[in-house]
Amino acid sequence: METKKLAIIATKGTLDWAYPPFILASTAAAxxxxxxxxxxxxxxxxxxxxxxxxxxxxxxxxxxxxxMPFGPKWFKGINWNIPNAVQSLIPGYENVATSLMKMTxxxxxxxxxxxxxxxxxxxDVKFLACQMTVELFGFDHADFIDGIDYVGAASxxxxxxxxxxxxxx
Amino acid sequence: MDFNxxxxxxxxxxxxxxxxxxxxxxxxxxxxxxxxxxxDPGSVKDMQAFAKQTGNDLVNSAEAGGEYTFFMKKK
Numbered sequence: 591m592e593t594k595k596l597a598i599i600a601t602k603g604t605l606d607w608a609y610p611p612f613i614l615a616s617t618a619a620a621x622x623x624x625x626x627x628x629x630x631x632x633x634x635x636x637x638x639x640x641x642x643x644x645x646x647x648x649x650x651x652x653x654x655x656x657x658m659p660f661g662p663k664w665f666k667g668i669n670w671n672i673p674n675a676v677q678s679l680i681p682g683y684e685n686v687a688t689s690l691m692k693m694t695x696x697x698x699x700x701x702x703x704x705x706x707x708x709x710x711x712x713x714d715v716k717f718l719a720c721q722m723t724v725e726l727f728g729f730d731h732a733d734f735i736d737g738i739d740y741v742g743a744a745s746x747x748x749x750x751x752x753x754x755x756x757x758x759x
Numbered sequence: 760m761d762f763n764x765x766x767x768x769x770x771x772x773x774x775x776x777x778x779x780x781x782x783x784x785x786x787x788x789x790x791x792x793x794x795x796x797x798x799d800p801g802s803v804k805d806m807q808a809f810a811k812q813t814g815n816d817l818v819n820s821a822e823a824g825g826e827y828t829f830f831m832k833k834k
Contacts, residue, residue, distance in 0.1 A: 613773070699770045699799075701771075
C-alpha cells in the first residue's frame, strides 16, 4: 500500500488554533501518513522558538465557554457569560483568559503546544514556512525553530497536489 | 493476559495515548504484546481506529472503574 499523505495549511496564530494542526499532524504521522504543514500568515507564530506569547481571546468568540479551572465543582460549572462589549474594556482580559485556558489544558491532561510540536518533529512531520510572510511581518529566520524550509506557495503544491487529505486551518 | 511491555497513559488526553502507543510499539518486536492503560474515554474508538489503520492487532480491550485496558499485538 502506498503511503498516504496529509497536507495542512496553518494560518491561525492563537493558542486555541495552535492545537488542530499539531494534533492532526502528529496523529496522522502515528498512523503512518507522510505529513507536511505549511505555516503562513499568523500561523508563523506556531513555529517561533518561543510560543509562550500565544494567547486565546474570548473577544468576538461567542462559542468559547468561560469556566473557571479551580474551586469546588459547582463553581467550575458556572459559565461566566460576560458580554464582549464589557470584556473589551477590561485591561489584561486576554492575559487572564489565556492563563485560565493554560490551567484548564494542564488539568485535562492535554499536551502543551511545545510538546505536541516536538512530537510532530520527532515523527518526521515536515514544517514549511511562507517566506513571503516572514518578510511581510518583519520576522527573522532566527526567530523560528530549526528544521524549517522557507518556501513559497509553489513548493506547498508540490506536496499538496499529491496528498490524500489537504486541510486549511 | 500476558504482555511484553506496559504503557501507563492514565490522565493523558487525545492524541497523547495514541502517540505514546505508537512510540512504545516502535521499540518492540513483531508479535510482542503491549498493554496500555488509559482514562480517556475517546481512546476506546481511537485504539480500534489506530489498529485498523496501522495493521497492529488489538487483541483485547476492557473497561473497569473508568480505566480502559488495551492489549495491542505488534504487526
